[in-house]
Amino acid sequence: MKRMSNPRAQAKDKYEVVSELAKRRGFFWPSYEIYGGVSGFITFGPLGSLLKRRIEDKFRRFFIHRLGLYEIETSVITPAKVFEASGHVEAFKEPMVECLRCKRRFRADHLLQEFAGLSEAEAGRLSLEELRREIEAHGVRCPECDGSLGEHKLFTTMFTTTIGPYADAIGYGRPEAAQGIFTEFKRLYELARERLPFGVVQIGHALRNEISPRQGPIRLREFTIIDLEFFFDPEEDRPPLEDVRGEVLRLIPAEVRLKGSDEPLEVEVCEALKRGYIKVGWLAYFMALAKRFLVELGVPPERQRFIEKLEWERAHYSKQGFDQEIYLERWGWIEVSGHNYRTDYDLGQHMKYSNIDMRVFKEYEGRTFVEERTIIKPVLSKIRQDFKEEAQNVVKLLSGIDPNELEASLKRRGFYPLGPYGILPEHVEVARRKVEERGRRFIPHVVEPSFGSDRLTYVTLEYAYGTKGGRALLDLPRDVAPIQIGVYPLVSKNGLPEKAKEVHRMLLNEGLTVDYDESGSIGRRYARADEIGVPLGVTIDYRTLEDDTVTIRDRNTWRQVRSEIKTLPELLRAYFQYKANFDDLGKPV
């Protein structure tokens, strides 16, 4: 590999080296290059799309199968109402500033980080007006043409479109897959046989219309999100901590950050809960699993940390939030997953906006209470008189609201806003009634671990990258390596290719992902395979023709063992399920 031993090349950072390999071998590359490229979009080539899919499948085994979660699929294009309810239309905006000369537009807070040395936390908490003042104070100018910077505005970073032929039917490209789960909560709860806790996952494309994305595969306008929404009763926050006990997390709690430090504490997960660093059991549980998941993808614990978001950094729905960060050579600490305690915020908002009851009912065990409750009775004659053909709808909407809120509003404001209708005191009778409470109704709370599948893929690649004997070698975990096995005839003559193709076909039929390669010297073929992280190579040589045995070569150690062809399916299956090691695959050569 001339490229690697070239001293100029040595100066490249790991991102450059990995991206170059990724491009050359078909993991990923910038999209639409023939049209000059559009930043924020990448193409996953044949190997990359396989690697990404295997990481997602590993996520399924690791989280979904372990906990019996559900997976669903909803649309990327979403009617505006959903993101109005969720608060995204209001909150999903970034500060933008335009150069007065070249008219280019930039993230105002990013400019302050880059050219005035503010930290992300400092720049992130500034209001539009404060940003303007800071940019002026630091004399920040246009990084492209040195022009002076003009007005500051908030830019909605959701992609906007219209659904169907009416201009007022706004649709957004979803910035998260979570809302597709929340809007369908009632059906999902029924499918879960109306029992808490339960969790639902969605893995799919999401869109964020970044103002000026850079950072290749790290900051994308279109990416694959893995959102896991876990619904639980806040009075019964009891995750199976025995699964994760002993797992040490490197935590930077908000209180530490507020003192100006970013030195992580190393705390065992149950201890972190007990000490109150993590406020919810399920949050802690998923953080511990997330740490372990990244270890299995090849990132050692010391290159991971969980940083608690400060109040002004947290998403609008979050009561406590941690970012799981991984250290990358070029960019430093980069988020690969976010862990948020979303409380009952989202379901509560959808309940408010849709007038559909999102509460669940839980019986008290063996006890009942007698309680006085406010009830409302619609005065039908008045309602018919005032609302005409809308009367039925008004009555229906009234049945879904909180009587106490209605009563309070009538007292305070003289009316109650019921969707598009104004309810006056004469429309309803408010009364008290003693009722027997057999249980309670409440909106489930939600803990959300959320991963970026593209970032996981890049991180896995960067951590797998290394060299051996002066050549590139991807030490990909065997359960995510895109190609599992290479099959090689030692030479491409004398019947060896035919025999090798038989073995190739047999392994394909076992459901394994197998490459067949007969071009070039065997050394070159091994090198090509190492470079894309193929864990095992099966070589067919002259002895194979005599006794039906082959050699199996280990990518990482280059050691070889010999075994019978007929035993391969079972041996290899065990190996890729981590039930056998390389040494179990045959006799050392």
Next chain:
Amino acid sequence: MKRMSNPRAQAKDKYEVVSELAKRRGFFWPSYEIYGGVSGFITFGPLGSLLKRRIEDKFRRFFIHRLGLYEIETSVITPAKVFEASGHVEAFKEPMVECLRCKRRFRADHLLQEFAGLSEAEAGRLSLEELRREIEAHGVRCPECDGSLGEHKLFTTMFTTTIGPYADAIGYGRPEAAQGIFTEFKRLYELARERLPFGVVQIGHALRNEISPRQGPIRLREFTIIDLEFFFDPEEDRPPLEDVRGEVLRLIPAEVRLKGSDEPLEVEVCEALKRGYIKVGWLAYFMALAKRFLVELGVPPERQRFIEKLEWERAHYSKQGFDQEIYLERWGWIEVSGHNYRTDYDLGQHMKYSNIDMRVFKEYEGRTFVEERTIIKPVLSKIRQDFKEEAQNVVKLLSGIDPNELEASLKRRGFYPLGPYGILPEHVEVARRKVEERGRRFIPHVVEPSFGSDRLTYVTLEYAYGTKGGRALLDLPRDVAPIQIGVYPLVSKNGLPEKAKEVHRMLLNEGLTVDYDESGSIGRRYARADEIGVPLGVTIDYRTLEDDTVTIRDRNTWRQVRSEIKTLPELLRAYFQYKANFDDLGKPV
């Protein structure tokens, strides 16, 4: 199942029955119901998303692994330039008419089909003006309010948005995944080691902003497309027909349709090629595979047909096209895949719009030719003088164009439009040179089979649906059934649940999808499993505690066999790979 034996329910059509089951058991349902629903979007619930994923994985085994195709992943949001080049911006439009009274908008051609009895083919070929006249002539009025219909317009059925903060950076939601493959052709060709033929697949969301979609899961605004672009040398159209020989297709060729018939001919695939019904070998090959694929999904041959598109029905890029149609009870013949001969159209268009050479080079075998060729030499001094700092770019662009086109344009128009630049005669020297031709350069041709994953899922469900003993039973093929195995303790006491959970865990660890169910009588549990198509049930009874054997129950015949727990992993694996039948799983009970 009271629902089924109710005589009123008997009158429901199959779509209604299947949709009801799909909703109740979590296969799919209309999205955003809490906000009144938005037509054209469905949610795949836990079982549906698994079923859909398994069908996609079956597609991978059936097509991708068989032929060694590539799979890639590109973005849904696509810069406008791509769809300008591909012709979609011009062609992807539908005729729309608005009611003058209620302002609702409709597909003009659909109204004519519904209310004036025109066939799809008849309505589809009318121009805007002709549509207007026909609608007037037939007195078609607004189907919602009976108002009269106003102006006819063309409506672009791509979702439109902007990429980034500049209003002129238009982006479209892709209506097909194919363009993501064509724009990346050069890299993909390199990865294929510059050899033809090769094929690339993309499975991902696509968007079509239908004017007024109905038909539930059949006509969606957001759906999953499976586009397979197969690149080949048109002079070497040699698919491995031996793979498909003997496969009989039910074809309705254009010539038959033009005579007013829609009676399919039953023709063996190679015969269909020979007789010229299908014009391209690779097209025929993929059609035969597509037929077989649908048979494996449960659709018998007599419920399938391939209908050739007439000239005015074909997409703008297609030279010959067939729709694979499946008969559904409610809607009649419905397309599940399209098979188009896209020729070199798309790559040629991108070559024109991007000025990037999309041609491949193929050496003549053992022969060379001497040819006279037109060449152009840029006159650098003149170019620098006129284009200043753009000069380098002009020279670069000149190197990529066809010298004959330039020469012709200079002669005809006195200049040549080179992207944004105008090339005048003084900028270039045009000369002839004798060159030795060692091969030829050409744009590869493309055959495209394209499937809709959502429709495949619905079709598979409808064809699997049946009843046995008065109860619903889904006869899903074992390789796509979302849940593979149910594990049941005979009763939920005396240690049986514990033992059953052990078996459940063991089978999960083998990578199987397994449901554990202990609630209700065993008969009820079997019925629940049959209704969602679980092929096998494993029951743990008192004898299990003595001798570690279990019964295995077959969904379709309700027969049972008995086998040892320790043999289950191997037996079940063989069964789900179609290497064993139910009778091989143990001794009859």
